Amino acid sequence: xxxxxxxxxxxxxxxxxxxxxxxxxxxxxxxxxxxxxxxxxxxxxxxxxxxxxxxxxxxxxxxxxxxxxxxxxxxxxxxxxxxxxxxxxxxxxxxxxxxxxxxxxxxxxxxxxxxxxxxxxxxxxxxxxxxxxxxxxxxxxxxxxxxxxxxxxxxxxxxxxxxxxxxxxxxxxxxxxxxxxxxxxxxxxxxxxxxxxxxxxxxxxxxxxxxxxxxxxxxxxxxxxxxxxxxxxxxxxxxxxxxxxxxxxxxxxxxxxxxxxxxxxxxxxxxxxxxxxxxxxxxxxxxxxxxxxxxxxxxxxxxxxxxxxxxxxxxxxxxxxxxxxxxxxx
Amino acid sequence: xxxxxxxxxxxxxxxxxxxxxxxxxxxxxxxxxxxxxxxxxxxxxxxxxxxxxxxxxxxxxxxxxxxxxxxxxxxxxxxxxxxxxxxxxxxxxxxxxxxxxxxxxxxxxxxxxxxxxxxxxxxxxxxxxxxxxxxxxxxxxxxxxxxxxxxxxxxxxxxxxxxxxxxxxxxxxxxxxxxxxxxxxxxxxxxxxxxxxxxxxxxxxxxxxxxxxxxxxxxxxxxxxxxxxxxxxxxxxxxxxxxxxxxxxxxxxxxxxxxxxxxxxxxxxxxxxxxxxxxxxxxxxxxxxxxxxxxxxxxxxxxxxxxxxxxxxxxxxxxxxxxxxxxxxxxxxxxxxxxxxxxxxxxxxxxxxxxxxxxxxxxxxx
Numbered sequence: 267x268x269x270x271x272x273x274x275x276x277x278x279x280x281x282x283x284x285x286x287x288x289x290x291x292x293x294x295x296x297x298x299x300x301x302x303x304x305x306x307x308x309x310x311x312x313x314x315x316x317x318x319x320x321x322x323x324x325x326x327x328x329x330x331x332x333x334x335x336x337x338x339x340x341x342x343x344x345x346x347x348x349x350x351x352x353x354x355x356x357x358x359x360x361x362x363x364x365x366x367x368x369x370x371x372x373x374x375x376x377x378x379x380x381x382x383x384x385x386x387x388x389x390x391x392x393x394x395x396x397x398x399x400x401x402x403x404x405x406x407x408x409x410x411x412x413x414x415x416x417x418x419x420x421x422x423x424x425x426x427x428x429x430x431x432x433x434x435x436x437x438x439x440x441x442x443x444x445x446x447x448x449x450x451x452x453x454x455x456x457x458x459x460x461x462x463x464x465x466x467x468x469x470x471x472x473x474x475x476x477x478x479x480x481x482x483x484x485x486x487x488x489x490x491x492x493x494x495x496x497x498x499x500x501x502x503x504x505x506x507x508x509x510x511x512x513x514x515x516x517x518x519x520x521x522x523x524x525x526x527x528x529x530x531x532x533x534x535x536x537x538x539x540x541x542x543x544x545x546x547x548x549x550x551x552x553x554x555x556x557x558x559x560x561x562x563x564x565x566x567x568x569x570x571x572x573x574x575x576x577x578x579x580x581x582x583x584x585x586x587x588x589x590x591x592x593x594x595x596x
Numbered sequence: 597x598x599x600x601x602x603x604x605x606x607x608x609x610x611x612x613x614x615x616x617x618x619x620x621x622x623x624x625x626x627x628x629x630x631x632x633x634x635x636x637x638x639x640x641x642x643x644x645x646x647x648x649x650x651x652x653x654x655x656x657x658x659x660x661x662x663x664x665x666x667x668x669x670x671x672x673x674x675x676x677x678x679x680x681x682x683x684x685x686x687x688x689x690x691x692x693x694x695x696x697x698x699x700x701x702x703x704x705x706x707x708x709x710x711x712x713x714x715x716x717x718x719x720x721x722x723x724x725x726x727x728x729x730x731x732x733x734x735x736x737x738x739x740x741x742x743x744x745x746x747x748x749x750x751x752x753x754x755x756x757x758x759x760x761x762x763x764x765x766x767x768x769x770x771x772x773x774x775x776x777x778x779x780x781x782x783x784x785x786x787x788x789x790x791x792x793x794x795x796x797x798x799x800x801x802x803x804x805x806x807x808x809x810x811x812x813x814x815x816x817x818x819x820x821x822x823x824x825x826x827x828x829x830x831x832x833x834x835x836x837x838x839x840x841x842x843x844x845x846x847x848x849x850x851x852x853x854x855x856x857x858x859x860x861x862x863x864x865x866x867x868x869x870x871x872x873x874x875x876x877x878x879x880x881x882x883x884x885x886x887x888x889x890x891x892x893x894x895x896x897x898x899x900x901x902x903x904x905x906x907x908x909x910x911x912x913x914x915x916x917x918x919x920x921x922x923x924x925x926x927x928x929x930x931x932x933x934x935x936x937x938x939x940x941x942x943x944x945x946x947x948x949x950x951x952x953x954x955x956x957x958x959x960x961x962x
Contacts (some may be wrong), residue, residue, distance in 0.1 A: 288887055288916075288917035288947030288949055289887050289888070289917075289945035289946045289948075290943075292883030293882065294881070294884065294885075294944070294945075295880075295882050296616070296881065296882060296883065296944050297880075297883075297943075297944035297945050297948070299944075300616060300943050300944040300948065300949075301944070301948070302743070303740065304948065304949055305743055305942065306740075306742070306743060307701060307740050307741065309742055332741070332744055333743070333745040334741045336742075342743050342744055342790075343696070343742065343743065343744060343745055343790060344698070346794060347693045347697070350689060350690075350693070350794060351689065351690060372635030387790035387791070388795070389744070389789075389790070389794070390792070392794070393744070393793075448723070451754060478610045481793070518934050526740050529794075529795075530794060530795055530796060557825065575692065
């Protein structure tokens with residue numbers, strides 16, 4: 267009987283020892299992937315980012331990207347769900363735009379991870395397009411006073427095709443002319459354009475540059491056909507080179523990929539911003555106030571501020587203003 | 597297909613999925629309550645699934661007709677309630693997205709075993725023949741990844757026929773067991789993600805994505821009954837892999853166990869320790885987790901009715917590091933009612949993702 271009691275106690279203690287017989291940590295390669303998935307399931311984004319980053323496969327890169335995007339506040343599922351079906355809307359997307367620099371940084375890290383995938387499919391490109399578009403829209407939001415209506419239609423200061431209502435509009439120094447205004451036989455007028463914000467280009471391209479010119483003069487007559495009017499273009503045109511780390515580059519990457527792989531989500535086409543921006547278009551404005559015949563003022567001019575070409579990864583105010591006046595999301 | 601697809605699966609196959617669980621057929625409520633030990637201690641139809649040499653533990657002829665075992669998780673109960681109240685459809689894109697949204701994080705598991713068993717001891721030294729006829733349906737469903745949801749599903753219906761016998765060698769210290777089993781399987785395994793829903797890919801069904809296969813395999817087992825006060829028994833079993841073609845396989849296995857049986861008059865105590873899958877046939881490549889392959893458990897049988905049954909039994913153990921418990925009331929072989937709570941590892945290492953399961957068992961017989 268004593269032996270049995272001892273044996274029983276021995277077994278109880280053995281069982282107690284084995285009760286803690288859990289691994290407690292990753293034991294093999296597939297465990298890293300599962301740890302990553304579990305962290306995502308649990309919405310533990312910091313843990314997901316670190317776990318997924320250890321999986322150096324396409325699936326690992328993809329999950330890493332999703333973890334970064336989620337930490338950056340991108341609710342992929344909600345946004346994509348809202349863009350499907352007959353009642354697709356940009357409302358959900360617009361209301362989910364990143365609001366902090368940390369969120370934008372995470373989204374860009376997510377995009378970087380997506381771009382590492384060696385064999386991306388249409389969903390990878392869809393995620394890339396959506397995430398890049400959200401950062402782009404956030405950058406445009408402040409510049410253009412973007413807003414979204416209840417029906418999902420997006421409006422902005424240049425919705426009517428004119429930039430006059432925008433803070434960065436082209437301004438003339440004088441539009442009413444008298445004899446006292448005449449200097450050396452003509453009324454000198456200055457057309458001023460100070461350029462879009464540096465923040466916009468830094469947000470879109472990760473770079474920013476600027477070109478100024480105040481030499482070009484365009485001549486006309488005042489509306490009473492009494493005075494010559496010389497309009498001097500005093501322009502500062504900002505721009506950027508699209509860096510391979512930038513959201514515009516990722517937008518271009520995703521757009522190109524989707525063109526190859528295809529997508530049933532037609533609403534995505536409106537988010538292909540790179541191809542809509544880097545068009546080589548030169549924004550011009552017709553000035554007619556107090557003039558006998560309208561004169562056309564182009565922001566870029568061949569004298570000092572060249573127009574950039576389509577798809578050259580160079581973007582400037584000329585293209586951007588042209589993009590603004592044609593921007594429509596619904 | 598305007599019907600409830602998952603309802604069909606639940607009723608026919610108990611369906612929805614996990615990818616990294618060690619899948620074994622014929623896991624038994626008693627053994628699972630004892631930490632899924634059974635290489636030495638199996639005393640019922642489970643002997644044919646765990647170790648045919650353990651048929652030597654059966655000393656009375658015995659027929660189960662029928663045997664029924666239902667295993668489920670809490671999520672399965674919730675899903676079943678939804679199905680009962682009208683269910684859901686997964687035919688359209690919107691329905692699929694709604695399902696993903698509603699059931700994100702859900703991980704229902706259902707297993708149903710229905711069968712008939714018969715055992716015929718030919719001597720009191722451990723010479724026993726056993727027959728088993730089992731339908732086993734399993735459904736695992738997991739809705740994962742809240743960022744870009746996906747539905748992992750695994751459903752199978754196994755139709756198992758097996759025969760085995762145990763033969764004492766020499767004076768009876770050693771027992772050799774042999775069994776043969778034929779498995780027919782219908783299976784459905786898929787991953788359906790947000791991408792598929794957006795692309796309007798048709799939701800997989802048994803008709804479109806089901807597989808089936810048939811195979812035969814053999815088990816060879818040994819028991820050594822040590823003549824000592826500790827009444828220790830050692831067991832070893834080798835299981836042949838059964839290839840079921842497109843429908844997967846029943847993995848091969850080498851497993852060992854040790855157990856002690858103590859008869860204390862009004863009470864019988866059994867303790868066991870098993871090491872399963874010693875050749876690493878289960879799990880992902882590189883999975884060498886010993887913790888996940890270690891099982892320990894014990895049983896207290898009160899008011900023994902015969903050499904194998906007690907009127908009332910309590911069981912406990914550790915399965916892959918998780919606590920398991922169980923209880924049983926047995927009116928001889930006429931009626932056995934069992935209840936088990938255990939946790940199965942569905943992650944990649946012991947302790948990562950446990951799936952808490954409940955089993956209810958009922959057999960009638962003579």
